Amino acid sequence: MSAQPDLLYSEEEEALRAAVRDLLADHCDAPGVIARTESGAPHDRAAWKALADGMGLAGLLVPESLGGQGATHREAAVVLEELGRAVAPVPYLTSAVVATEALLAFPHSRLRSSGGTPIADELLGELASGRRIGALAVALNVAPGGAYKAVRHEGGALRGEVTGVADAGAADVLLVPADDGGLYAVDATAATVTPQVSLDLTRPLATVTLDGATGHLLGDAEPAVRRALRAGAGLLASEQSGLAEWTLTETVRYLKERKQFNRPVGGFQALKHRLAQLWLEVVNLRAAARNAADALSTGEDADVAVAVAQAFAAPVAVHAAEEALQLHGGIGMTWEHPVHLYLKRAKADSIAYGTAGAHREALAALVDLQAP
Amino acid sequence: MSSAEELRRRTRELLAALPPASTDRLDFLRARFDAGLAWVHYPEGLGGLGAPRSLQAVVDAELEAAGAPDNDSRRNGIGLGMAAPTILKYGTEEQKRRFLRPLWTGEEVWCQLFSEPGAGSDLAALGTRAVRQDDGDWVVNGQKVWTSGAHNSRWAILIARTDPDVPKHAGITYFVCDMTDPGVEVRPLRQITGEAEFNEVFLTDVRIPDSRRLGEIGDGWRVAQTTLNNERVAIGGMRLPREGGMIGPAARTWRERPELRTHDLHQRLLKLWVESEVARLTAERLRQQLVAGQPGPEGAGMKLAFARLNQEISGLEVELLGEEGLSYDDWTMRRPELVDFTGREAGYRYLRSKGNSIEGGTTEVLLNIVAERVLGLPAEPRTDKDVAWKDLTR
Numbered sequence: 001m002s003a004q005p006d007l008l009y010s011e012e013e014e015a016l017r018a019a020v021r022d023l024l025a026d027h028c029d030a031p032g033v034i035a036r037t038e039s040g041a042p043h044d045r046a047a048w049k050a051l052a053d054g055m056g057l058a059g060l061l062v063p064e065s066l067g068g069q070g071a072t073h074r075e076a077a078v079v080l081e082e083l084g085r086a087v088a089p090v091p092y093l094t095s096a097v098v099a100t101e102a103l104l105a106f107p108h109s110r111l112r113s114s115g116g117t118p119i120a121d122e123l124l125g126e127l128a129s130g131r132r133i134g135a136l137a138v139a140l141n142v143a144p145g146g147a148y149k150a151v152r153h154e155g156g157a158l159r160g161e162v163t164g165v166a167d168a169g170a171a172d173v174l175l176v177p178a179d180d181g182g183l184y185a186v187d188a189t190a191a192t193v194t195p196q197v198s199l200d201l202t203r204p205l206a207t208v209t210l211d212g213a214t215g216h217l218l219g220d221a222e223p224a225v226r227r228a229l230r231a232g233a234g235l236l237a238s239e240q241s242g243l244a245e246w247t248l249t250e251t252v253r254y255l256k257e258r259k260q261f262n263r264p265v266g267g268f269q270a271l272k273h274r275l276a277q278l279w280l281e282v283v284n285l286r287a288a289a290r291n292a293a294d295a296l297s298t299g300e301d302a303d304v305a306v307a308v309a310q311a312f313a314a315p316v317a318v319h320a321a322e323e324a325l326q327l328h329g330g331i332g333m334t335w336e337h338p339v340h341l342y343l344k345r346a347k348a349d350s351i352a353y354g355t356a357g358a359h360r361e362a363l364a365a366l367v368d369l370q371a372p
Numbered sequence: 373m374s375s376a377e378e379l380r381r382r383t384r385e386l387l388a389a390l391p392p393a394s395t396d397r398l399d400f401l402r403a404r405f406d407a408g409l410a411w412v413h414y415p416e417g418l419g420g421l422g423a424p425r426s427l428q429a430v431v432d433a434e435l436e437a438a439g440a441p442d443n444d445s446r447r448n449g450i451g452l453g454m455a456a457p458t459i460l461k462y463g464t465e466e467q468k469r470r471f472l473r474p475l476w477t478g479e480e481v482w483c484q485l486f487s488e489p490g491a492g493s494d495l496a497a498l499g500t501r502a503v504r505q506d507d508g509d510w511v512v513n514g515q516k517v518w519t520s521g522a523h524n525s526r527w528a529i530l531i532a533r534t535d536p537d538v539p540k541h542a543g544i545t546y547f548v549c550d551m552t553d554p555g556v557e558v559r560p561l562r563q564i565t566g567e568a569e570f571n572e573v574f575l576t577d578v579r580i581p582d583s584r585r586l587g588e589i590g591d592g593w594r595v596a597q598t599t600l601n602n603e604r605v606a607i608g609g610m611r612l613p614r615e616g617g618m619i620g621p622a623a624r625t626w627r628e629r630p631e632l633r634t635h636d637l638h639q640r641l642l643k644l645w646v647e648s649e650v651a652r653l654t655a656e657r658l659r660q661q662l663v664a665g666q667p668g669p670e671g672a673g674m675k676l677a678f679a680r681l682n683q684e685i686s687g688l689e690v691e692l693l694g695e696e697g698l699s700y701d702d703w704t705m706r707r708p709e710l711v712d713f714t715g716r717e718a719g720y721r722y723l724r725s726k727g728n729s730i731e732g733g734t735t736e737v738l739l740n741i742v743a744e745r746v747l748g749l750p751a752e753p754r755t756d757k758d759v760a761w762k763d764l765t766r
Contacts, residue, residue, distance in 0.1 A: 007657035008664060252747050267750030272743035279742055280673040284647075287654040311646040360642040369626055369642060372633035 005294040005305075006074075007287055013078045020057070020082040023050050028086045030338035036089060037201035037341075043170040048090045051079075052130020058096040059128025061104065061231075067125035073231065077238035077293035084242030087341045089202040091133050091167035093239060098232040099134030100127050102175050102183065105224035119216050123173060123185060135171035136228055137186075137208050139164035143354025144230040144306070145362065150221070153178040157212040158186065166352070168193050168206035176210065177221035184215030200348035202341055230306055233353035234296045237289035237309035240317035240349055244282045247324035247342050251275065254328060271327060278323055281316045288312045304366050311359040314350035321346040376430045379423065383409055383434040392440040401443055401477040404435075410443075410476045414460065418472050426663070443478045446710055450521065451475045451482030454599045455529045462546070462587040462595050471527070471548070483525035485516040485549060485573055486596070490766060493737045496540045496593055497756075497764060500575060502532035502547065510534075510547065510585070512555075512578040518731070522558045522571040523707060525551045529599060530580075531592045536762040543761050544592035548584040555579070565723045566703035569711055611659055612652050618682045618721065619648040621714055622689040632692050641692075644685050651677045669746040676738050679728035682713075686721035693718055 009017070027047035036042060052058035060076045062068020069075075076097060083092055106120035126132040138148040141164060151160030158178055168174065171193070174186045190213035196205045218224070252275060255266030265271060288309040295305030321343040325332040332339045350356065364370055386407045390400050404410055405419045409431050414420025435442070445452050452475070459471055474480040491498040500514025512532055522528070528549040535543035549556070555578035560568035587595040615623055626633065626641060654677070658670045690697040701717040713721055729735040743749045756764055 004656065004660075005653075006660070007653065008660050008666075252749065256749065264750050267753075269740070269752065272747075272749050273736070273739045275747055275749065276739040276742035279747060280676055283670050283673055284650045284654045284677065287657040288650045290657065291653045308646055308649050311642075312650045357639075360639070360646065363646065364638070364642060367623075367645065369623060369638070369645060370630075370633075371638050372630075372635055 005291050007290045007294065009078065013075060016075055017078050017082055019055065020051070020079055021085070023047070023055070024082060024086040024088055028088045030341075033087060033089060033202065033341060034335070034338060042089055042201065042204045043091060043167070044089045047088060048130065051090060051092065052096075058092070058130040061097065061100050062124050062128035066121050066128065068128035072297035073235060073293045074297050077235050077289065080235050080239040081242035084239035084345075085246040087202045087243065087338070087345050091135070091170045093232060093236060094135050094167040095127055095133045095171070097235050098136050098228045099175055100124065101231040102136050102224045102228035103127070103134070103218070105227050106219045119185060120218050132172040133167070133170050134173045134175060135165055135168045136225065137162045137165050137168070137174045137176040138225060138229070140166040140205060140353070141351045142229060143358040143362070144226055144233055146229075146354060146358065148177060148225060150177045150179040151210050153180040153182065156214060158184060158210040158215055159212060160210055162208045163196070164205050165208050166203050166205055168208050169195050169204055174208055175218070176208070176215060177225060181221060183218045183221035183224050185218055186210065186213050186215035190214065198348070200344045202345055203348065229353055230302070231296055233310045233359070234292040234302070234306035236349060236353055237285070237292050237313040240313040240346065241282070241285045241289040243342055243346055243349070244285055244317045244320035247320040247339070248275070248278055248282050251324045251327050274323060274327070278320055282320060285313055285316045304363065307359040307363045307366060310354060311356045311363060314356040317346040318350050376427055379409070379412060379421070379427055379430050380434055382407060383431050387434070387438045387440065392438055397441040398477060398479065400441055402473070405473050405476055418460070418468055419476050443476060448475065448478050448481045450484050451480070454484060455482040455527070458529065458586065458595060458599045461598050466583070467548070467586065480526040481521060481524050483519050483521045483528045483551070484599070485519060485528045485530040487518045488515060489517055493734055496544065497761070498531060498533060498544070500532045501536075502534050502545060502580070504534070508582045510580045510582065512547075512549070512575045512580060514575050516573040516575070517561065517570075519571045519573050520569055521709070522551065522573050523560070524709065527551060529586070531596050533761060534589055537760050538590070539758060540756060540761045540764065541593045542590055544596070545589050546586040546592035546595040547580050548586060549578065549580060553578045560705075560707055562705055564726065565720055567706045567708055569708060612655065614649060614652065616652065617648055617678065618685045618713065618725070619645055621718070621721070622685050622692070625689060625692060632694055637688065637692050640688055644681065644688060648681055648685070651681060672738060672742050672746060675732065676735055679725070679735060682721075682725035682728050686718060686725050689718040690722050
């Protein structure tokens with residue numbers, strides 16, 4: 001808490017935002033995203049390739065020496081704001097943030113693959129380039145520091161099932177905690193990945209089943225999982241911020257156009273006040289999310305900043321999406337209109353990486369406001 | 373003339389010429405004003421040096437380190453925050469020279485005669501009349517309300533109706549009113565807290581020379597916007613540490629009094645703690661935007677956020693106190709010079725903060741402002757725009 005966090009966006013960050021927004025305008029228009037949710041390929045591979053391969057954004061958190069961009073959580077947060085605004089079905093948060101952070105917990109991995117590079121470093125390079133996609137095999141609802149399921153490690157082989165793993169269906173490599181306390185890198189082809197019918201159609205879940213698969217031991221799971229989930233929770237707030245901004249902007253736009261009783265609906269004070277309240281929540285969320293991203297990048301006050309952001313973000317994003325639906329009236333209930341994608345994402349996000357209540361509980365200890 | 377080094381040099385010269393330890397407080401303040409170190413962004417000769425506002429901190433730090441007296445700005449918040457910028461922008465040279473120096477030093481305290489019993493949110497409907505006399509002076513009759521500090525003030529900024537035959541915004545003129553005029557009667561207005569921070573001010577045949585008019589006749593509404601915009605800047609520009617606001621005392625009580633804790637209160641306290649911290653970050657972000665020269669519209673929202681938080685937190689605190697929450701520290705009628713939110717008990721904070729969503733623009737009006745000016749939603753239908761003030765419904 002010594003230095004003031006930088007809560008603004010730099011010129012470079014704004015340029016990055018503009019580039020990502022352009023890219024998503026080309027790839028992830030609403031009808032396309034809706035159509036994709038019911039196709040056999042829920043993830044948008046072309047958009048992912050453009051983001052990862054074309055712009056190098058999957059490697060923002062990875063040091064340049066390992067093939068990444070050597071940027072910080074601040075830039076990754078800007079990318080996530082835009083991905084949230086578009087509810088883009090790409091595994092950015094899960095692979096480029098969460099799986100990447102888990103691997104970054106092993107800077108001096110002693111196990112080497114055939115090429116002689118430490119295996120975590122090798123995987124980081126692959127994830128950074130977007131050549132491979134990673135997923136942490138921990139259920140999406142688990143909060144930083146929360147209990148997670150470990151598979152059995154028996155005689156050199158992994159056995160067990162993990163449900164609720166986000167974007168596992170797109171993953172090439174799974175990072176699997178086992179009951180010996182280790183985190184293992186398992187090739188997705190060695191596992192059975194079964195899609196689940198997910199509330200959030202744009203970040204689908206899958207069940208990972210291991211039946212004697214072998215994996216590379218990376219090191220201790222607990223600190224790596226905690227670190228990964230903390231970064232995931234903190235940067236999720238930026239995605240929620242982008243999502244909430246889209247719902248507000250789109251609802252305001254629509255209510256200026258939509259006419260009933262011979263006037264634009266947006267001129268009715270009851271609705272104006274609701275939108276103004278929502279604007280205030282969205283503006284507050286932006287500051288909280290920016291603070292979390294900055295704290296993750298400096299390491300200063302990060303536990304509190306992440307818990308504050310997540311305790312605040314989930315109710316705001318859900319409220320924004322729910323208001324958007326209600327204020328759109330009947331059109332908002334249709335499958336054709338994209339607002340349902342935002343509602344489903346917002347509601348799923350309110351559980352992802354810990355509920356607001358779980359983060360408040362964490363804060364109680366962090367800021368000494370103990371329970372009775 | 374605007375470098376930090378130059379300002380530091382000038383400040384040290386002032387300190388050398390008038391060592392604070394051996395100089396009369398008022399003499400020092402007057403000399404500081406004359407040296408252009410009072411508010412460096414004001415013009416030369418009017419307490420400033422035409423320097424960037426951000427460099428004031430350089431001067432203040434030097435003076436504070438030397439133990440120099442300050443002008444106790446809290447005692448004259450309306451003068452410094454609202455009257456001064458308005459006088460600077462619209463005053464004549466003579467008015468600026470007469471008023472700004474004693475205003476800044478605190479020798480002359482100012483109050484604001486804007487709100488009326490019949491003109492609250494709809495301030496432009498105000499009915500206090502100023503009638504031009506044959507000799508050019510004005511005679512003012514009417515009633516103002518919610519005037520803080522009226523009983524200590526030497527001068528007031530006043531808006532009054534000078535033309536009832538044109539639509540309400542067009543017939544207002546802005547004046548400086550002498551609070552020692554025999555026609556000015558100040559009566560304390562007791563509030564729900566028991567004390568009287570504010571006053572009612574009755575104006576009966578108060579004579580104001582035309583030389584104390586600020587701006588053109590009929591242009592008072594525009595002049596008043598400068599005053600009111602500065603009020604909102606003052607409210608939105610705070611910089612708080614974590615737990616620096618109303619949440620501070622509530623969190624302290626929680627920590628110090630474990631026997632009062634319940635699960636329900638715990639959940640509510642944590643939620644409000646989070647919201648307070650986020651509001652603080654939002655205010656800090658706004659401040660950073662201003663410093664970076666990219667002012668955002670967020671300022672309009674900060675007052676809304678803090679009003680609600682102050683009310684909810686103080687309400688929670690009273691409940692947390694249980695049996696003690698049934699008591700109140702003191703209902704004695706007083707006329708405090710300063711409002712102190714944290715110097716009194718939770719019950720006082722609970723009652724006083726009820727005013728936070730009314731004073732300086734009600735929450736309902738501010739929500740309209742956000743909806744219309746920030747979000748661009750259609751304005752409220754206006755039935756008063758082209759109607760002469762005298763024909764408005766009352």
